[in-house]
Amino acid sequence: MRVAIAEDSVLLREGLARLLADAGFDVVARCADTDELRQALGGDMPEVVIIDIRLPPTHTDEGLQAALEIRSAYPGTGVLVLSQYVEFGLAMKLLADSAEGVGYLLKDRVSDIPEFLGAVRRVAAGGSAIDPTIVSTLLSRRRSDDPLAPLTRREREVLELMAAGNSNQGIADHLVITVRAVEKYVSSIFDKLALPATGSESRRVLAVLLFLRT
Amino acid sequence: MDRCGSSHPTRAWHRRAKSTALSTWAFLAGLIHAQLARTAVGDLVVDLHADPADLRNPLARALRDPSLSLAYWLPQFGSWADQDGKPVDLPTDRRRVTPIERNGAHAAVLIHHPALRDEPELLDSVVAAAAMTLETGRLQAELHATVAELRASRERVLDAGQKERQRLERDLHDGAQQRLVALSLSLGVLQTKLGADPDALVELTQARAQIAVSLAELRDVARGLHPAVLSAHGLDVALESLAAHAPLPVRLSVNVDRRVADAVEVAAYYVVCESLTNIGKHADARSATVNVAWANGEIVVEVVDDGRGGADSERGSGLRGLADRVEALGGRLCIWTSRDGTRVRAELPCA
Numbered sequence: 001m002r003v004a005i006a007e008d009s010v011l012l013r014e015g016l017a018r019l020l021a022d023a024g025f026d027v028v029a030r031c032a033d034t035d036e037l038r039q040a041l042g043g044d045m046p047e048v049v050i051i052d053i054r055l056p057p058t059h060t061d062e063g064l065q066a067a068l069e070i071r072s073a074y075p076g077t078g079v080l081v082l083s084q085y086v087e088f089g090l091a092m093k094l095l096a097d098s099a100e101g102v103g104y105l106l107k108d109r110v111s112d113i114p115e116f117l118g119a120v121r122r123v124a125a126g127g128s129a130i131d132p133t134i135v136s137t138l139l140s141r142r143r144s145d146d147p148l149a150p151l152t153r154r155e156r157e158v159l160e161l162m163a164a165g166n167s168n169q170g171i172a173d174h175l176v177i178t179v180r181a182v183e184k185y186v187s188s189i190f191d192k193l194a195l196p197a198t199g200s201e202s203r204r205v206l207a208v209l210l211f212l213r214t
Numbered sequence: 215m216d217r218c219g220s221s222h223p224t225r226a227w228h229r230r231a232k233s234t235a236l237s238t239w240a241f242l243a244g245l246i247h248a249q250l251a252r253t254a255v256g257d258l259v260v261d262l263h264a265d266p267a268d269l270r271n272p273l274a275r276a277l278r279d280p281s282l283s284l285a286y287w288l289p290q291f292g293s294w295a296d297q298d299g300k301p302v303d304l305p306t307d308r309r310r311v312t313p314i315e316r317n318g319a320h321a322a323v324l325i326h327h328p329a330l331r332d333e334p335e336l337l338d339s340v341v342a343a344a345a346m347t348l349e350t351g352r353l354q355a356e357l358h359a360t361v362a363e364l365r366a367s368r369e370r371v372l373d374a375g376q377k378e379r380q381r382l383e384r385d386l387h388d389g390a391q392q393r394l395v396a397l398s399l400s401l402g403v404l405q406t407k408l409g410a411d412p413d414a415l416v417e418l419t420q421a422r423a424q425i426a427v428s429l430a431e432l433r434d435v436a437r438g439l440h441p442a443v444l445s446a447h448g449l450d451v452a453l454e455s456l457a458a459h460a461p462l463p464v465r466l467s468v469n470v471d472r473r474v475a476d477a478v479e480v481a482a483y484y485v486v487c488e489s490l491t492n493i494g495k496h497a498d499a500r501s502a503t504v505n506v507a508w509a510n511g512e513i514v515v516e517v518v519d520d521g522r523g524g525a526d527s528e529r530g531s532g533l534r535g536l537a538d539r540v541e542a543l544g545g546r547l548c549i550w551t552s553r554d555g556t557r558v559r560a561e562l563p564c565a
Contacts, residue, residue: 009388011396019403054387060446084391085433087443089454107391108429111398111422113406137459145463145500213458 001124002046004029006037006066007082008055016050016110023117032056034066041070048078048124052107053090067094071102078123082107086131088138091209095128099165099205103129118170128165128202130209135163138212147211150192158185163208167201254278255339262347269344269351270297276340279326286352287320288359294323297351299358314341314348322348368542373477376440383440391432398425444483448473449506452483461494462501462519469507474564481539482506482515485547485560488532489517497521497556508564512545515560523551525558536560 003025007013010032017027029040033056037049049070053063067079071094080103081094091104103123109131110116119129139148139160148156154175161171168182175182186204190197193211198204254276261272274282285294285302294302304311309328314321330337405418436442444452450468457464473479486504493499499521506515525533526549533549540547545562 009392009396012392012399015396015399015403019399022403054442054446059384059388064447084387084395085437085443087447087451087455088458089451090443090447092454093447093451107395108398108426110395111402111425113402116402141459141461141463214463 001048001121002026002028002044003120003124004031004037004040004046004049006031006034006049006055006063007052008032008059009052012052012107012110019110019113020117020120023113025120034062037066041074045074045077048080048120050080050082050120053081053083064090064094075101078102078126080105080120080123080129082110086134088134088213091130091134092213095206095209097206099128099130099202099209100200101126101128101202103165104134105129105131106133119165122165122167122170126202127167128205130164130205132160132164135160135209135212138209147193147214151189155185155189155192158182159189159208162186162189163205163212165202165205255336255343258340258343262344269347273324273340273344276343277324277326277330277336279330281327283325284322284348284351285325286322286348286355288352288356289319290356291359291363295355295359297355297358299355299360299362312337312341314345316345316349321352365542365544369477372539372542376477376480379439380445383436383442386432386436386439387442391429391436394425394429394432398422398429401425441480441483444479445476449479449482453486453504453506456483456487456490457504460490460502462499464490465501465503467503467505467507470513472508474508474513477543478513478562478564481543481545481562482513482560484539485515485536485558486517488536489558492525492532493517493519493521493556496524499555511563511565513562513564515558515562517558518555520555523553523556525549525551525556533558 001024003020005013005016005020005027006029007016013030013032017030021027026046028044028046029037031037031040037051041049049067051063051067053067054060055062055066063081063083067081070077070079078101079094082105083090084107086104086106094102094104101123103119105116105119109119123129139156148159151159157175158171161174166174168179168186171182172179187197189195195207195211198207258272258276261275262269270282270284273284274280283296283302285296285304288295288299291301294304296302304323305325307328309331310325312324312326312330314323324337324341401418401422405415405422408414408418441452443455449470453466453468457466486506490502490504493502497519499519502517502519504515504517506513533547537547540560540562543562545560548559550557550559
């Protein structure tokens, strides 16, 4: 699987490259800014691009702009955005109308290697990886009319993992239950929240995030 | 009698005929009425008595020079200034300038049409009639200038503080935070290579957990210093995140189609941030509405809740701080509070 990296911190860029190479990825580009990334992406597109959100020269929105460009120009390429902070507003901008082939994670997540590699593979394959803190923040709001009140504790756990982009198999692995049980929880959640069934695992990410925002 | 003069010469004067010769002729023609000029001085005294704050217009009428302007000497600033305390450059043509002294020192100058030089008596009597009021005007100009200077220095202090916080956030981001992430990645890699030594595994996991806590703490510190998302992505994205973090449901509407000055964005952001925090802590509200819109050169921020009210900018240091921040930018912060809720409204000029 081919992957490109755009990260201005040398330590992190080389660490990521080694980690991915060790895991069998073909690291086709290691870029320090978006200009280098654009040059590297001229020909054969990689399956996934990992981009730091703050890149030179201004360290403001260069990384995000590059991510959005790649998403619109190369829909077949997954984009995984890494950041020191995760912002709900940016997640919404990045997802826009689809969560397919997109990831947005705290940089800290790279240290849980199996989990991180799973996220890279998922995004490369057209799935999503949304940082769990985004979902947990939305869930932790104290509200008088909690729309999630009808959910059981288990269903909340499933909802959280679902909104982060996990597949049913992934959720099953996390909770050590069967995929069949996950499917039941998922359909029960959609029923209780009156959400239209989406079928696709990445489409339900956006549905749940939009529901939680209100 | 029409003191402004609606006779032909003065109308020509008003039109500011480009030909100097013509306007000079018109001016002299106006002065032919000597009786009129003497009466003008009398009227000036009456005018000044009625409204001592307005000095220029009566003087312009008395001297029949619509182009007349006044400049006061502000020793504190070492410069000439108009009625509002704004710096003024004197014309290089000395014939246009009549100095007015008080106690042997500069007090003010009249800037007028050069032809008035030919009427020293008229000038002298008008200046004498206006002398007392001129000193009041000068003091007023000085006051305006002092207020403007204070406002500017408050803005500079705030701006310098903001820039410093922004720099610290950036240093944290590029330094400590980046290194900790890299360290944590190394530990993660080490963990995958360690094999099956359970003790080592426990220690590594603990080390990673500690780094995770440090990173979370640093993130909070950095975010408290400066909301990086705001300067990077603008108000709509930053406020969307704030609303998502708020302890109650927030209806958010942001209609700002442009980036405005950093200081204005930061102030608008903190008005929303502080208001939502207050609502969460004190208001016992069920929901809140946040409206932010750009219109006619200013950003208007409104945060409304349906709680029990009681907000007070004089008691809560948070709201007082907000008011300071908003006022330093020449804006206004208003708070209405009743038993049905609280409305905070900030108007931030961003010209």
